[in-house]
Amino acid sequence: MSIKSFAAKIFANHIRKKIDKWASNPMETQEKVFNELLQKGKETAFGKDHGFETITSYSQFQEKVPIRDYEELKPYVDRMVAGEPDVLWPGRPLYYAKTSGTTSGAKYIPLTKDSMPTHIKAARNAILCYIAETGKASFVDGKMIFLQGSPEMDEKNGVKLGRLSGIVAHYVPAYLQKNRMPTWETNCIDDWETKVDAIVEETRKENMTVISGIPSWVQMYFERLQEKTGQKVGDLFRNFNLFIYGGVNYEPYRAKFENLIGRKVDSIELYPASEGFFAFQDRQEDKGMLLQLDSGMFYEFVKADEFFDEVPKRLTLGEVEMNVNYVMIISTTAGLWGYNIGDTVMFTSLKPFKLVVSGRIKHFISAFGEHVIAKEVEEAMQTATEKTGARISEFTVAPQITPQGEELPYHEWFIEFEQEPSDLKEFSAILDEALQQQNSYYLDLISGKILQQLVITKVPRDGFQQYMKSIGKLGGQNKLPRLSNDRKIADALEKIIKTEK
Structure with missing residues (x-):
C-alpha cells in the first residue's frame, strides 16, 4: 500500500x-x-x-x-x-x-x-x-x-x-x-x-x-x-x-x-x-x-x-x-x-x-394524459434488456398522435441497439408491459384502446451521434432528452434513418 x-x-x-x-x-x-x-x-x-x-x-x-x-x-x-x-x-x-x-x-x-x-x-x-x-x-x-x-x-x-x-x-x-x-x-x-x-x-x-x-x-x-x-x-x-x-x-x-x-x-x-x-x-x-x-x-x-x-x-x-x-x-x-x-x-x-x-x-410524454416520465421509460428499458439479453447504445421516446390509416396512436421508441434481441416482438411486449406496470394512466389508455402497444423504430449505428452533431451538441456535458412531448427529435431521427437506408 x-x-x-x-x-x-x-x-x-x-x-x-x-x-x-x-x-x-x-x-x-x-x-x-x-x-x-x-x-x-x-x-x-x-x-x-x-x-x-x-x-x-x-x-x-x-x-x-x-x-x-x-x-x-x-x-x-x-x-x-x-x-x-x-x-x-x-x-x-x-x-x-x-x-x-x-x-x-x-x-x-x-x-x-x-x-x-x-x-x-x-x-x-x-x-x-x-x-x-x-x-x-x-x-x-x-x-x-x-x-x-x-x-x-x-x-x-x-x-x-x-x-x-x-x-x-x-x-x-x-x-x-x-x-x-x-x-x-x-x-x-x-x-x-x-x-x-x-x-x-x-x-x-x-x-x-x-x-x-x-x-x-x-x-x-x-x-x-x-x-x-x-x-x-x-x-x-x-x-x-x-x-x-x-x-x-x-x-x-x-x-x-x-x-x-x-x-x-x-x-x-x-x-x-x-x-x-x-x-x-x-x-x-x-x-x-x-x-x-x-x-x-x-x-x-x-x-x-x-x-x-x-x-x-x-x-x-x-x-x-x-x-x-x-x-x-x-x-x-x-x-x-x-x-x-x-x-x-x-x-x-x-x-x-x-x-x-x-x-x-419539461421532458415527459402526456400527449394523451399519461404523463410518462424519464424514470419510467428507463426502468422499462432496463427490464426488457435484462429479460432478453439485448444491449442498447441509446434511445428516446416520442408520441405518434396521427399514425397512418386506421392505426391507434402510440408511443414510438427510437432505439439504437448494440445487440438486438432475438425476438423484437417479445422485447417490445416486455417493454410495454413494464411501462404499464409503472404508469396506471398509460395502462388505462392501452386497456381502453385509446393507445396501441408501443412501436420500436431501429436507429442505425451512430445515428444518435449524428443527431447530436447536427444540432451542435456532440460530446462534453450534452445529454439527449430521454423523451419528448412532440416529434421534433423523432422527425430528425427519421431523416437520419432514411438517409442510412
Missing part, C-alpha cells in the same frame, strides 16, 4: 464521520443554511427588492420570494453580467457557467466564492465515501480520466465564463495533477470526435484506474479504444475498477458497458449541475444519492403533478414523502433564489435523505 492510498483511507474515514453528522441532523442543517442565506442576501439588490430585512420565517420567505426559472430571473442575471455588483449575491461572481438555454439563448449561471468550493468538495467527498465504505484506495496511484468540456474560458466584463466541467478542471487538487488525464492540450480540443481520438492515443498504454463522465460519451471513448486496440477495455486497463458518472441514468447503458469492459466494475453516481452539486451515491448497494444539506443550498419541493397549478404548494424537506415525483427548488450561495432547476426527483430514503433523478419537468 502506497503512502498516498494509506493517507486517503484515513482522510476518507474522517470525512465520512463529518458527513454522517450533518446527515443525521437534516432539519437543523437546513435551518442553519436558510438563515445564513438570508443574512448574506439582505444587502443584495434582490434581497432589498424582496424585503429580506423583514423575513423571519420560512413562510414569509415563501410569500416574498416566488418560484422562478432562469428566464424569470434573467433581468437580475443580465445586470450581473453587465458588471453590476451585489445583485443576487454580495460582490461579483468568480465565474459564469455558460449553458445553452431554450427560450433565452445562452444561460449564465453564477458561481461565487461561496458556491464554487461546494462543487469541488462534493465531488471529492463522493470518492472518499467510496473509499471509507469499501476500503479500496489503490486507484489513487493510477491514472484518472475525466471526460469533460474544454477548460479554456472567455471573459465577460471581468468575469470568466465557460462550461462547468471546464471550470472545475481548474480545481483538480495538486496531489492528483500527476494522475489526471488527458493532457491540458487535449482537453482544450473543441471538436469532440477529434478530442476522443486524441484521448484514446494518450490513454491506451496508461494504467487507467478511474474513468468518469456522462455514460453516452464514455461509451464512445470505450468503443474507439476497442476499435483501435482490438481489446476489451478491462483487458487494456487491468486496474480499472471504478466508473464515476452523472447527468443520465446509467442503468440502460450498464449491459453494454459491461460488455465493452469485459467485466463488472464499481460505479458512483453524481448529481452535479451548474446551479449546484446536489447529491452523490455514498453507498454501493444503495442507488439513492445522498442529498447535500450542508453545501449552501436550501431545498424546497413541489409535487410534479401540482407544479403547473396557479399556486403550487411548496414543501420543505421535513414534508416530503418517498416515491413521489417532485420538482426541486433551490436557494443558494450563488444567488439563486426560489430557483426551479427543471429537474424532478423522487426520494428513496428519508433517514438520511436520499433521492434519484426521475426526469425533467
Whole structure:
C-alpha cells in the first residue's frame, strides 16, 4: 500500500464521520443554511427588492420570494453580467457557467466564492465515501480520466465564463495533477470526435484506474479504444475498477458497458449541475444519492403533478414523502433564489435523505394524459434488456398522435441497439408491459384502446451521434432528452434513418 492510498483511507474515514453528522441532523442543517442565506442576501439588490430585512420565517420567505426559472430571473442575471455588483449575491461572481438555454439563448449561471468550493468538495467527498465504505484506495496511484468540456474560458466584463466541467478542471487538487488525464492540450480540443481520438492515443498504454463522465460519451471513448486496440477495455486497463458518472441514468447503458469492459466494475453516481452539486451515491448497494444539506443550498419541493397549478404548494424537506415525483427548488450561495432547476426527483430514503433523478419537468410524454416520465421509460428499458439479453447504445421516446390509416396512436421508441434481441416482438411486449406496470394512466389508455402497444423504430449505428452533431451538441456535458412531448427529435431521427437506408 502506497503512502498516498494509506493517507486517503484515513482522510476518507474522517470525512465520512463529518458527513454522517450533518446527515443525521437534516432539519437543523437546513435551518442553519436558510438563515445564513438570508443574512448574506439582505444587502443584495434582490434581497432589498424582496424585503429580506423583514423575513423571519420560512413562510414569509415563501410569500416574498416566488418560484422562478432562469428566464424569470434573467433581468437580475443580465445586470450581473453587465458588471453590476451585489445583485443576487454580495460582490461579483468568480465565474459564469455558460449553458445553452431554450427560450433565452445562452444561460449564465453564477458561481461565487461561496458556491464554487461546494462543487469541488462534493465531488471529492463522493470518492472518499467510496473509499471509507469499501476500503479500496489503490486507484489513487493510477491514472484518472475525466471526460469533460474544454477548460479554456472567455471573459465577460471581468468575469470568466465557460462550461462547468471546464471550470472545475481548474480545481483538480495538486496531489492528483500527476494522475489526471488527458493532457491540458487535449482537453482544450473543441471538436469532440477529434478530442476522443486524441484521448484514446494518450490513454491506451496508461494504467487507467478511474474513468468518469456522462455514460453516452464514455461509451464512445470505450468503443474507439476497442476499435483501435482490438481489446476489451478491462483487458487494456487491468486496474480499472471504478466508473464515476452523472447527468443520465446509467442503468440502460450498464449491459453494454459491461460488455465493452469485459467485466463488472464499481460505479458512483453524481448529481452535479451548474446551479449546484446536489447529491452523490455514498453507498454501493444503495442507488439513492445522498442529498447535500450542508453545501449552501436550501431545498424546497413541489409535487410534479401540482407544479403547473396557479399556486403550487411548496414543501420543505421535513414534508416530503418517498416515491413521489417532485420538482426541486433551490436557494443558494450563488444567488439563486426560489430557483426551479427543471429537474424532478423522487426520494428513496428519508433517514438520511436520499433521492434519484426521475426526469425533467419539461421532458415527459402526456400527449394523451399519461404523463410518462424519464424514470419510467428507463426502468422499462432496463427490464426488457435484462429479460432478453439485448444491449442498447441509446434511445428516446416520442408520441405518434396521427399514425397512418386506421392505426391507434402510440408511443414510438427510437432505439439504437448494440445487440438486438432475438425476438423484437417479445422485447417490445416486455417493454410495454413494464411501462404499464409503472404508469396506471398509460395502462388505462392501452386497456381502453385509446393507445396501441408501443412501436420500436431501429436507429442505425451512430445515428444518435449524428443527431447530436447536427444540432451542435456532440460530446462534453450534452445529454439527449430521454423523451419528448412532440416529434421534433423523432422527425430528425427519421431523416437520419432514411438517409442510412
